[in-house]
Amino acid sequence: MPTHVINPKSWVDRYSDYLYNYTITRVSNHEIAQDLISETFLAGLKSMKNFKGEASERTWLISILKRKIIDHYRKINSNKGKAEVRMNYNNEDDAEGDWMEERVADPFDKTAEDTIENSELGNAIQNCLKKLPEKQATIFEMKTILDYDTETICNELNITASNLWVIIHRARTAMASCLEKNWL
Amino acid sequence: MIKLFLPCEEANHVCNKGQYKEASFLELIKLKIHLLYCNACKKHSARNTKLTEFMNKENSFKLTDAAKKALKTQIEKQLEQ
Missing domain, CATH: 1.10.10.10 (Winged helix-like DNA-binding domain superfamily/Winged helix DNA-binding domain)
Structure with missing residues (x-):
């Protein structure tokens, strides 16, 4: 039974610093981090219907963000012509945020x-x-x-x-x- | 002829500009030369660099208010569509 509800209007106040903190330690660039958070929120809005409420909103957003960070590095690598990123995840945009809720752990370890x-x-x-x-x-x-x-x-x-x-x-x-x- | 030896006051000025990446390459070279023989400026430069590290560390974990506002606007626009 779903225990968490989704409220996009409170995302910025509640999670933006947390997401930024998470991102900046992985990409080390303020502007890229900001862009990735923005893309994460947009992807979250698009895939709101896939949110089952089994994980917290924050965990769900982090799972989207993780994918955005991987995409970012994949893009950099492919630009340099040396990409070798192997992913088994479903790549359909429509399903974004669906698989993640089940697979991602909340990253308490790092921060x-x-x-x-x-x-x-x-x-x-x-x-x-x-x-x-x-x-x-x-x-x-x-x-x-x-x-x-x-x-x-x-x-x-x-x-x-x-x-x-x-x-x-x-x-x-x-x-x-x-x-x-x-x-x- | 290029003046290679900076007085302390100018070295501190270059050191400050350097913290904001506003010092030129030549100025930085001159500062390095100055720091080779001036212990007071060497100490000041180390403190100044440490302060920059602290400030970057503090800044790096926060989004600015303007960035948050932009994100909020973006979400609101998307929700209206």
């Missing part, structure tokens, strides 16, 4: 410690950021976390590039010494 360590590091970084002067914190966040380019930050905050680098230098020095005290 438990990583997640804990990462959430502690995240807290340490947030605490150190709070100790920076407001302008330094803003610029450091824009540059380091949000990955804005120098020109955009300079235009947005109306500062010169050399001014930005001075602020970045101060922020990085303060962050490094704060993290040395609170994290290492």
Whole structure:
């Protein structure tokens, strides 16, 4: 009897970080990871009718994601002309998400410690950021976390590039010494 | 003639730019040369690199809010069809 229900509207809030975490450790590229998650959600929507409710939504999504990651590597390999991926899975798109529910295990093995360590590091970084002067914190966040380019930050905050680098230098020095005290 | 020896202040500037992959190859070579003889900058450079590793590690496990918003929009559009 099905015990799990499917609710696509909550997928992003509930599973996107988890799926991202899972993907980035396997593809090591932010954009590819993001694309694979997007493809996973789309495939999940298309194959919702195949969800039997025997596994959790997360397990089901991970099983789709696993297939997307395999496809990604298969594509890379075939581009290089050296593909040798042997799969017995049903390749019909329509059946996507059907076989997986029965065959996949939830990947608790890989992420438990990583997640804990990462959430502690995240807290340490947030605490150190709070100790920076407001302008330094803003610029450091824009540059380091949000990955804005120098020109955009300079235009947005109306500062010169050399001014930005001075602020970045101060922020990085303060962050490094704060993290040395609170994290290492 | 190319100036190969950087003063400490400039070396730190290149080191910071390098953390964001904005330093040129030549600048990085000059920094490497500087680090061969300047222990203070060598120490600073090691800390700076460690900070980048931490920040990448922290960033690498999270999707940005913008990315999440895009995913939500994509799902909503698909559900409407």
